[in-house]
Every structure is written in structure tokens, then in C-alpha cells.
Amino acid sequence: MPIRRILIANRGEIALRILRTCQRLGIETVLAASEADLGSEPARLADRTLCIGPAPSAQSYLKPETIVQAALGSGCDAIHPGYGFLSERASLARLCEDEGVIFIGPTSAQIEAVGDKLRARAEAIAGEVPVAPGGPAASLEDAVAMGKEIGAPLLVKAVGGGGGRGMKLVEDLAELPQALSMASAEAGAAFGDERVYLERFVSRGRHVEVQVLGDGAGRVIHLGERDCSVQRRYQKLIEETPAPGLSDDFRAAIRAAGVRYAERLDYRGAGTVEFLVDLDRQAFYFLEMNARIQVEHPVTEEVSGVDLVAEQIAIAAGEGLRLAQADIRLQGAAIECRINAEDPSQGFQPSPGTVREARWPSGEGIRVDTHIVSGSRVPPYYDSLMAKIIAHGADRAEALARLRKAIAETHIEGIKTNLVFHAEVLADPEFEAGGMDTGFLQRFFGRKAALAEA
């Protein structure tokens, strides 16, 4: 069924990103916007904007019934949920299924399957995708026995957690019983699900994820991997593709594992299978699957030349996979910096307000995904992502050189941003060498502090 009109149930740069592809494809757009976003660029550029509620997300962007009602009431065939908000809520996908509106994403059953950590892990094991040693424990005795087998340090993880939330590090096995009961109580309070499981703690790990596209009938292709190891408190700040320094065999194995995982679910649409690469053991373990388009998808688009949002729409419209694995040619390297309205000198505190002036970079190999122009507002109600600056080059060195120049060219007045932080990281020798583990930023901040004291 062809899609003629799409409701964009999101805001900010991703709403504009989706809108651009719709415009290119000749698809009409209806933007579902909160009261705080009625003056935004996406609202200005959409064919129609519907005010879905007041500024707080809980009363607007997080209401599945309102979103589906807005789609039905405005004659949309489909809903694109973007990332965050309702993108991975099975309730929205199910409501769409019930009402005959196309959900541009996986099925509600697939969202549920990957949303439950233990089920997601069980699917990985069944699909012969490596997982970190560990698992659920039926009793305290079992947990203690499993803890001995895994060895310390280990993690107690909440089944309902994810993205760095709901984890407890146990460095001494004697602390395990106490950590288990605490983690369970906390998980119950935070996620409404007390279940926890154990997993080996990887002290030196890299975050590597595989971009996949599935037709929903068992056929899956990959578009390479991304390295997202530059993280601050589990928040990704810089992402790149390909992941530097992996051997050809290792890279092929991790990509194949991502494809296997999605195949097992008969996955539909664009998704990302996340892995933790254990540098000490030269192994990789399944972390989770993200059943949506991701913030960092542009680096993959730059090296593959594939518009992932267009492929999402084609799959949702029933066209299946228009690309075979052999069609995917990954050329060069791409790196992305997330420009946030945050003040690095004040502990990365959010800095909402009005952007007096915004000058974004341009030039060969430079792409900027942003909804911010001079005069735009960054409301305090939502995340602080203002833009993604992406540089593509024939190799990593060229991409990095272009990105450094692009960051230096960027000029934002009126609010604080993390631009200076990015300039410093891109100039860091360890970043330049590539292939760092997720502890990189902590070492980077340590070096900075030491320099400041000297």
C-alpha cells in the first residue's frame, strides 16, 4: 500500500530529517507538535502542524492515543515515530495495528521481544549470537553459584533497564547477595519489574553496533557497524563508522551476528544490534537491540549512500527490501559529533534558551542535521540535542580533518553548547589513534584536570 501522508510523531532534528526525506519522495507531512514546538523549523516546513498538547512530553509526545487520533483525524496513512518518545513503545505500534495505520517500524511483538532484556538475551542464545556469561538466577544459591562461575567483577542488571540504566557493579562476590536484593528493589521502583540477572563485567570494552534492515519476512541485510565508545555516563557524544582497528574476520563476525539476530526475529524495518567488544578477551557480546532509527544513523548513510528513512518508509509500505547485501558498498569513513545545548564548564548542565545566531558549517563531506536556525528556541522540556555534524572522507584521517574544521567553523550565540568539548576531543591524540574503549572520556577529563592543575 503506497504511503501518501505521514504523521511525524517527534520533534527537533529528527522530525526535520524525516520531513526532508518525505518531501524528496513527494509524501505529505503532518507534524504532531507540542505547544512549545509550534514555532519550530519542523512546524514551519511541514505541510500541516497539529498541536497535540502542552509542552511536557507526558502530556503530548508520550500519548499514544493522541498520536494515533491525530493521524486518523488528519488522513495520514502512516506514523513515523523517530527515536525516543514512543518509538519503542509496543503500545503505539499495537494501536496502529488495531486501527489500520501503518507504523513505520517493527511489529509490536518485535518491540516487546527486544524490550525485555532477558527475552532479548534468550533470543541471542537461540540465534547463536554470543552473550556475556551470566543469566537469570532462580534463587540466591543459584545466583551465588553463577557468580562464582562468572567471577568478579560482575554486573547485576535489571530486566527492564537498558541504555546504562538499572545496573549494579559487584567487585567482591561477598557483596553479591546484598547487591542482588538492592538491585531488585531499585528495579521494581524504577521499571515496575523486579527481575534482575547477572552478567560478566567487561572492564575494557568498546560499544560497537550493527545497522540492519529487515523485510519482516526473514530477509535481513546489514550496512556495516558503528563505534559509539565516546560516551559520558552512557550518553553517546561521538560516533563513527567503520569501527577503527578491528580485524577483517572480527568485523565480519560481528556484522554476521547482527544479521543473525534480526533474522531470528523476522525483523521488520531499520534496527540496530548493539554489542560490547571485550578488548582483553578479543570477544564480543550481545547487549541489546534498538528497534528504531538511531540518532547516529547519518554516519552509516554517508558511507553507504543509502537513505535509511526512505528504506524504512519503503519497507513499511510493503515494498520489502529494495537492496541486496551485494548492493551495499561502504566507502570511506564518517564521524559524527552531537552538538548539545549543554555547558561543559558547568558539568554539562543543560542550557536551554533562544539561539541568537546559528552558523553551521558546510563544505566537502560535511553534513549537518539540525532544526536550529538563528532565532530558534531550545525549550527546557526536552533533550538538549541541537544538531549532528557529520564529516565523511576517503578514510578516517580525512573525515577527522574535515570534522575538526567544521566544528571550528560552527558558531552559536545565545546559549551554551558543547562545541568546545568536541574541538578538544577531536584534537586528543588517543581519539586520533582511534579504537578507544568506553573509558576514554573519563581518561580524557582526567588528563584535562591534570593539565589545569599543572
Next chain:
Amino acid sequence: MSLTAKDVAEIVRLLEESSFDELELESGDLKLSLRRGEGGVAPATVSREKTKVSEPAVVAAKPAPKGSAPTDPNAVDVPSPLLGIFYRAPKPGEAPFVEIGAKVEADTVIGIIEVMKLMNSVRAGVAGEVTEILAGNAGLVEYGEALIRVRPT
């Protein structure tokens, strides 16, 4: 009616959070004009003039109603509390909750908003007389869209 410094601060905040550049508020003998300039909102003029009008008129910093300007300058909009399908009557074929000329209290139901089969009553929120019906029956209305206008009493 008089405005305290706190009231003005609250109004400035409302304007700052809105997508509008100017706000004019008239209440009794008080007239307040705000205009957004460089670096946020600054009160432009606050003037007092003696008039015989005693009913407050509000120009709300809300999404502008899609209809024409109010036929009655003293009438106020009753905004939709939700996005959904607006129904003027309790059931198809029945008489509308209100018609032009009807007297309403703040808690008078003036319509229903359906959001995915869930029916939500909309109340006038103000006592007065209905001067205009703006939203059509069984059509989609946005959050904040003016449904009817009421001249407060």
C-alpha cells in the same frame, strides 16, 4: 483589578514560552502591552485609562484560533483541552450541548472530545453567554484550538 509585580512576571513568562512576539492585555481600566525584543521579553508600556468597560477582555498567548476575529470584542475563547474529534451533541441526532445565545456556567459541558474512543467532556471554564460556535461537529480539533466564544458575565 490591579496587577502585582508577580502577575507581570507570570505574564512575561507566558509570553516567553509562547510563539508570539507581542501580547496585549486589557482588564478594566488597565492596559498592558508586551513586546519581545533582543534578549527576551521586556514590558513596553503599562497604562491605565478610565473606561466604563468592566468586563475583562483577554488576548491569550495561545495558538491563534483559525476563525475570524471575535464578533464580540469582549468574548473569550474556550480552548480545546485535548487534540481529538469534537462533538457538539451528546449523541448523533440529539440537540447540541450549547447554541449561540445559551447561558453557561464555568462547569457547563459545551461538547465532547473523543480521543481513540475515549469521550472527554469539555466545560466552558467561564460563566457567560455563548456568542460564537467555532469548531465544526465531528471534526478534528487541536489542543488549544478555540471551540466556542463566550461573553463573560
